[in-house]
Amino acid sequence: MNVSYKKLWKLLIDRDLKKKDLEEMAGVSHYTMNKLTHGDNVTTDVLGRICKALNVTIDEIMEFIDNNM
Numbered sequence: 001m002n003v004s005y006k007k008l009w010k011l012l013i014d015r016d017l018k019k020k021d022l023e024e025m026a027g028v029s030h031y032t033m034n035k036l037t038h039g040d041n042v043t044t045d046v047l048g049r050i051c052k053a054l055n056v057t058i059d060e061i062m063e064f065i066d067n068n069m
Contacts, residue, residue: 001064005036008061011054026053 012022019033026049035042051058 001066003039003041003062004065005039005062007063008036008050011056011061015054022050022053026050 012019017025019037022028023030023033026046028046028049032042032046047058047062050061054061
């Protein structure tokens, strides 16, 4: 299974925010944002900080994609 953060990117667009804005709001590094951009795994701590900064739940920013379908 892979992770998709498309929901997060759509949310940022809807709120007129840039990735750099999210970095500052959530206190995450540019490296971590790069990992998210490429769909790589990040820690639950990072996901929690993003959710808190945007006032959303985890299912509003990510989803699991099953490549076997």
